[in-house]
Amino acid sequence: MHSILSRALRPLAVVVLAASATLAxxxxxxxTLKPFNADYVANYMGMEASARMSLAQAGAxxxxxxxxxxxxxxxxxxxxxxxxxxxxxxxxGTDNASVIIKKVNKQATYDWxxxxxxxxxxVKPDRAGPVKLQAGDLDxxxxxxxxxxxxxxxxxxxxxxxxxxxxKDLVYTVxxxxxxxxxxxxxxxxxxxxxDGNKQTVLWVVDGLPAPARILQRKDxxxxxxxxxxxxx
Numbered sequence: 001m002h003s004i005l006s007r008a009l010r011p012l013a014v015v016v017l018a019a020s021a022t023l024a025x026x027x028x029x030x031x032t033l034k035p036f037n038a039d040y041v042a043n044y045m046g047m048e049a050s051a052r053m054s055l056a057q058a059g060a061x062x063x064x065x066x067x068x069x070x071x072x073x074x075x076x077x078x079x080x081x082x083x084x085x086x087x088x089x090x091x092x093g094t095d096n097a098s099v100i101i102k103k104v105n106k107q108a109t110y111d112w113x114x115x116x117x118x119x120x121x122x123v124k125p126d127r128a129g130p131v132k133l134q135a136g137d138l139d140x141x142x143x144x145x146x147x148x149x150x151x152x153x154x155x156x157x158x159x160x161x162x163x164x165x166x167x168k169d170l171v172y173t174v175x176x177x178x179x180x181x182x183x184x185x186x187x188x189x190x191x192x193x194x195x196d197g198n199k200q201t202v203l204w205v206v207d208g209l210p211a212p213a214r215i216l217q218r219k220d221x222x223x224x225x226x227x228x229x230x231x232x233x
Contacts, residue, residue, distance in 0.1 A: 033062070038211050038232040042068050044225050049073070051227055053211050055145075061091065064141055073099040079141040084112070088146070090139040090162075108139065108163070117162050127165030137162045147172060148212055151190050151205040170194060172203075180204050180213050182229040189213055 033055075040051040049070030056063050065078040079093040093108035106121040116130035117137075138146060140163040150157055157172035172194045180189040189204040204214040213229040 033210065036210055036232060038209075039230045040227045041230055042070075042225065042227045043223075044070075047072075053144075055210065064145060066141065066144075073097065075099075077141060079108075079139050081142060085135070087136055088138065088142055090117075090137070090142055093139055093141065106164075110137075110139070110162070119165055123165065129165050131162055131165060131167050133162060134160060134167075136160060137167070139163045143170065144211055144215075147192060147203060148205050148210055151192060152207055157192060175202075178204065180206065180229075182213060183231050187213070 035057055036053075036055050038053040040053065042049040042051045047070065049068050051066065051068040054065050056065075061080055061082045063078060063080050065076065067074075067076040069075075075097045077093070077095045080091045081088050082091060083089070089112060090108070090110045091112075092110065095104070095106040095108075097104040104122045106119060106123055108117065108119050110117045110133065112133060115133045117133055118129040118131075119127060137160050140161055143159055143161055146159060147157060149155075151174070157174070159170045161168050161170050172192045175191045175193050178189055178191045179186050181187070187206045189206045191202065191204055193200060193202040198220050200218040202214075202216040202218070203212040206213045209229075209232060211229075211232075215225075215227045216223065217225045
């Protein structure tokens with residue numbers, strides 16, 4: 001359960017949810033980025049959990065957090081980032097999980113002065129880095145925000161994600177419009193998706209919302225994790 005729930009914290013994935021020389025760099029940061037709290041309901045194989053995404057500002061830096069809580073597990077992932085040259089830059093990240101009696105704690109450091117990212121804590125040696133950074137790199141968490149931003153702006157959904165000791169090019173495609181309901185109202189959403197082998201991540205983006213209204217992860221055609229927005233404030 002831990003591995004599946006942990007992937008829900010990354011889409012993109014879905015985050016989760018992340019551009020090399022062959023892909024366009026991340027688009028300029030949205031000057032209207034504002035703090036928010038978004039409450040979700042998460043479903044894993046019929047088991048329900050509560051989830052929250054939040055964005056808080058501290059001076060020139062931002063902290064983006066996603067947490068999921070159920071009777072069996074407590075998971076939290078966060079990234080601290082800033083804006084440099086019109087692009088979002090991850091600075092540090094944490095990934096904490098407590099499932100029954102097992103606990104996992106990981107930390108990420110994005111050292112832009114030296115151009116490398118490293119990981120410590122409960123990580124395998126081949127996932128500790130260093131990984132060389134490139135301008136426009138995002139971590140898995142920031143891909144969530146970037147997709148919501150870029151769908152609204154009509155920009156290509158292409159990212160270079162540097163996360164968990166590796167760099168990976170991500171390309172999402174728009175697959176149409178679909179109605180989605182939250183806070184008791186129906187909203188028109190843009191549906192975007194990405195397939196990687198037997199895994200698929202699907203996101204629903206509503207114009208005006210800074211984060212996806214829904215994130216669905218599938219494996220072998222079966223739903224693994226489904227996060228649905230309940231309220232944003």
